[in-house]
Amino acid sequence: MRKHIIGVMGPGDGATESDRAEARELGKAIASRGWVLLTGGRNIGVMEAVNQGAKEAGGLTIGILPDNDASHLSDCIDLPIFTDLGNARNNINVLSSDVVVACGMGLGTASEVALALKNGKSVVLLNVDIITQDFFQKFAINIAVAQTAAEAIEIVEALIEPQ
Structure with a gap:
């Protein structure tokens, strides 16, 4: 059986300490x-923190x-997958993921x-302000909001492993 791929997207330079802490978890x-x-x-940022957390727990990581x-x-x-596509790699990120978790927000993450x-991918927003939540929720029903990394994981579990 194929393993589930969870995409975690978030700011690089603009990541806050809270973004990085949630990403690590x-x-x-x-x-x-x-x-x-x-x-x-x-x-850098969310990318580095989430990968560090995954490696600490013995996980497999892919970088686009x-x-x-x-x-x-x-x-x-x-x-590592070197694309030489600049921001166009964002399409690879989301299409290769079963679920996308956005931890924090910046322009690249918003795209x-x-x-x-x-x-049609399911998205979980974590550590995102209410204005951003409202904006994305206007466009789709396949979006959820989590307050903590643990809550985000519960949502992802329900999405990929339905009872």
């Missing part, structure tokens, strides 16, 4: 369930890189959430 929880983690693969430069690759990535929703 997400990574641990994803790995502990035997799911595969997919991120943007860089060594925007360029062909390994100098920005997270040390916690098992399978990934929009692409996921447009393609």
Whole structure:
């Protein structure tokens, strides 16, 4: 049986301490369930924190890189995929994920959430302000909001492992 791939998207440079802390917990929880983690693969912000959490828990990590430069690759990535597509790699991120969790928000993350929703993927928003939540909820029903990483994982479990 194919393993579930959970995409975690979030800001790089603009990630807050709270974004990084929630992302690290997400990574641990994803790995502990035997799911595969997919991120943007860089060594900064949410990407780095979630990959660190996954590796701490013995998980498998995939990084979809925007360029062909390994100098920005997270040390916690098992399978790097160098695209040289810039922001167009966001489509690969969301289409390759069974569920997308957006931890924090920035322009790149917003584009990934929009692409996921447009393609019928379920999205969980974590650590996102109410204005952003309201905006995305106007466009789709396949979107949920979580207050903590643990709550986000419960939502993901319900989405990919229905009773």
